[in-house]
Amino acid sequence: MSKTAADLIALDETWSTHNYHPLPVVLAEADGAWVTDVDGKRYLDFLAGYSALNFGHRHPALVEAAVAQLGRLTLTSRAFHHDQLGLFCRELAELTGTEMVLPMNSGAEAVESAIKVARKWAYQVKGVPDGTAEIVVAGSNFHGRTTTIVSFSTDDTARADFGPFTPGFQVVKYGDAQALEAALSPRTAAVLIEPVQGEAGVLVPPAGYLREVRELCDANNTLLIVDEIQSGLARTGTLLASEHDGVRADLYTLGKALGGGIMPVSAVVGRRDVLGVLRPGEHGSTFGGNPLACAVGRAVIRLLATGEFQERSRTLGAHLHTRLGELVGHGVAEVRGRGLWAGVEIAPGGRTARELSETLMARGVLCKETHDTTLRIAPPLVIAKDDLDHGIDTIAAALAG
Numbered sequence: 383m384s385k386t387a388a389d390l391i392a393l394d395e396t397w398s399t400h401n402y403h404p405l406p407v408v409l410a411e412a413d414g415a416w417v418t419d420v421d422g423k424r425y426l427d428f429l430a431g432y433s434a435l436n437f438g439h440r441h442p443a444l445v446e447a448a449v450a451q452l453g454r455l456t457l458t459s460r461a462f463h464h465d466q467l468g469l470f471c472r473e474l475a476e477l478t479g480t481e482m483v484l485p486m487n488s489g490a491e492a493v494e495s496a497i498k499v500a501r502k503w504a505y506q507v508k509g510v511p512d513g514t515a516e517i518v519v520a521g522s523n524f525h526g527r528t529t530t531i532v533s534f535s536t537d538d539t540a541r542a543d544f545g546p547f548t549p550g551f552q553v554v555k556y557g558d559a560q561a562l563e564a565a566l567s568p569r570t571a572a573v574l575i576e577p578v579q580g581e582a583g584v585l586v587p588p589a590g591y592l593r594e595v596r597e598l599c600d601a602n603n604t605l606l607i608v609d610e611i612q613s614g615l616a617r618t619g620t621l622l623a624s625e626h627d628g629v630r631a632d633l634y635t636l637g638k639a640l641g642g643g644i645m646p647v648s649a650v651v652g653r654r655d656v657l658g659v660l661r662p663g664e665h666g667s668t669f670g671g672n673p674l675a676c677a678v679g680r681a682v683i684r685l686l687a688t689g690e691f692q693e694r695s696r697t698l699g700a701h702l703h704t705r706l707g708e709l710v711g712h713g714v715a716e717v718r719g720r721g722l723w724a725g726v727e728i729a730p731g732g733r734t735a736r737e738l739s740e741t742l743m744a745r746g747v748l749c750k751e752t753h754d755t756t757l758r759i760a761p762p763l764v765i766a767k768d769d770l771d772h773g774i775d776t777i778a779a780a781l782a783g
C-alpha cells in the first residue's frame with residue numbers, strides 16, 4: 383500500500399534534519415500555478431518557491447530544454463570546456479546589460495563569490511591594505527545561510543550558536559542613506575544590498591534610497607553589489623528590481639528563477655574589470671556552469687527576453703496590490719511590495735501569519751509566513767488572472783473568519 387500523507391510527514395520528521403517548519407501538505411505533482419498533493423487535492427501556489435518558480439511549475443519550454451540537454455551532456459566539471467557555457471554567459475550578460483558572468487549553483491554561493499571578488503578588487507585595484515577590507519550591508523538582510531553570510535545577519539535565529547563569525551562587515555539600517563554614508567571608509571570594498579528585502583517581509587526602501595546608495599558608492603570608489611536573487615528576473619515587473627530606481631550595480635547576484643524551477647543555477651554578473659580580478663584556481667565550483675544548468679539557464683533567458691513575464695508581473699501585480707489594498711482595515715494593517723510580490727502585514731490581535739497560512743492551506747491556497755505577522759505572497763508569473771482573483775478571494779475570506 384502506498385504511504386499516506388501522515389506517513390510521509392513522519393518520515394521527514396524522523397530522517398530529515400529539522401531546519402525547516404513546512405506546512406503539513408505533501409506535494410506530488412504540479413503544473414503551472416497549481417500543485418497537487420498525494421491525496422489528489424489541488425492547491426494554488428501563491429509562493430512560487432520564493433521566486434524560484436517565476437515561470438510556474440514545469441514550464442514546457444524549460445522542461446524541453448532540460449530533457450534535450452539530458453540526452454546530450456550533463457556534467458563536465460570545469461576541467462574541460464563544453465558547448466553551453468560561453469553561450470549561457472554571453473546571453474545572460476546581454477540580457478542584464480553586463481559584461482561578464484561567474485556561474486555558480488545556489489544563491490548563497492553567488493553572494494559568497496561576490497564577497498570574494500569585491501575583497502580581491504579592494505586589495506588589487508582600490509589599494510586597501512591587505513586583510514582590512516570592509517563590506518557594508520543592511521540590517522534585516524537575507525543573503526543566504528553560509529557561515530560568512532550569517533556573520534552579518536541581524537536575525538538571531540540565523541546566527542545563534544554558529545559563531546565565531548567572519549569579520550569585515552558593517553551593518554547599517556536599511557533605507558537610511560545617512561547611516562550608510564557614515565559607515566563608508568577608505569577600507570570599504572563594497573555595499574551589498576537587496577533592492578527589496580524579501581525575507582524581511584517584502585520591505586521596499588524609501589524612494590530615492592537606492593539612487594543615493596549608488597551615488598555614495600561612486601563618491602567613495604566603492605562597489606555596489608545588488609542581490610537580485612529573489613527580487614530579480616521579472617518578479618517586480620522589470621527584469622531587475624533595481625531598474626525601478628534607475629540604478630545600475632557593479633555586480634548583481636542572481637539565482638532562484640535562473641534555474642527555471644528545475645535545478646539550482648546562480649551567477650554573479652557585472653563589470654569585466656571587477657570580475658576580471660579572479661585568476662585560475664582562486665575560486666570555483668564543481669557544478670557551477672555545468673551543461674545542464676547552462677541549457678536550463680539559456681531557456682530561462684529566452685523567456686525573459688520576450689518581456690512577457692515582466693509585463694504579466696506589472697499588470698497582474700497592479701491588480702494584486704489594488705485588491706490587497708482593499709483589505710487594509712479588514713484584518714490587514716499594511717501591504718508592501720512591487721509587481722506580483724507582496725508582504726501582507728496582519729493587523730494586531732489577529733491570527734499569526736502561520737495560523738493564516740494553515741487556514742489558507744485548508745482552503746486550497748499555499749503561501750507562507752515570514753516572521754510572526756507577515757504573509758509573503760509571490761505567485762508564479764504565469765498565473766491566470768482568474769486564479770489570482772481566486773487566491774485573493776480566499777485570503778479575504780480567511781481573514782474575515
Ligand SMILES: *Cc1c(COP(=O)(O)O)cnc(C)c1O
Nearest residue numbers: 488489490524525526609611612
Ligand atoms: C534565497 C536568497 C538567497 C540565498 O539563495 P539560496 O539558493 O537559498 O542559497 C540570497 N539572497 C536572497 C535575496 C535570497 O532571497
